[in-house]
């Protein structure tokens with residue numbers, strides 16, 4: 001078992017109120033599908049509790065199948081936007097706000113400080129008066145875009161320090177080595193009640209989960225084992241910005 005999943009076994013269970021700060025949530029997803037994989041059950045639970053999760057997808061997701069002729073960039077962008085819209089509609093039972101797409105190029109999110117600050121300029125106005133928490137990809141996920149999004153989240157919460165900032169690990173779950181974690185900073189959310197919805201939302205991302213795009217053998221496809229991992233294991237949240 002990897003270090004992060006080992007830590008997760010010991011982490012305390014949380015309630016949806018604890019991880020959302022009793023208000024609405026702004027969720028930063030690096031790619032269309034991270035919102036569902038990392039937080040799908042929590043999105044469903046929060047919506048069912050009468051609250052709102054505004055999903056903000058940072059990249060266009062167009063790097064997953066770079067050689068497909070059937071799905072060149074614009075077609076793939078439209079497909080992935082439609083998939084995340086459908087996934088969020090499933091998770092929220094049709095009650096949630098539609099995801100907002102920032103459309104940064106996939107695999108090429110900003111790196112320099114000015115560009116990260118400019119991204120934060122775009123995200124801050126999406127925080128409403130009722131937003132109490134920010135959920136964002138984990139800065140130790142081994143993926144360039146996830147790291148950039150974590151930096152954007154840090155820049156947003158530096159300006160809006162009243163937001164509770166939680167990160168959700170995706171690829172970092174499977175690393176053999178991770179930075180030292182304070183076990184007290186991790187909580188886990190039991191998604192069993194929402195497993196059917198989460199499974200359907202994962203399936204809505206068909207371009208990533210199935211052989212839908214047939215003409216790019218180098219394209220990304222999440223294995224069934226990994227899909228089941230995300231559908232059946234607790235969602236993990238790490239508290240950021242506290243000593």
Ligand SMILES: [Zn+2]
Nearest residue numbers: 030031034146
């Ligand atoms: Zn991602």
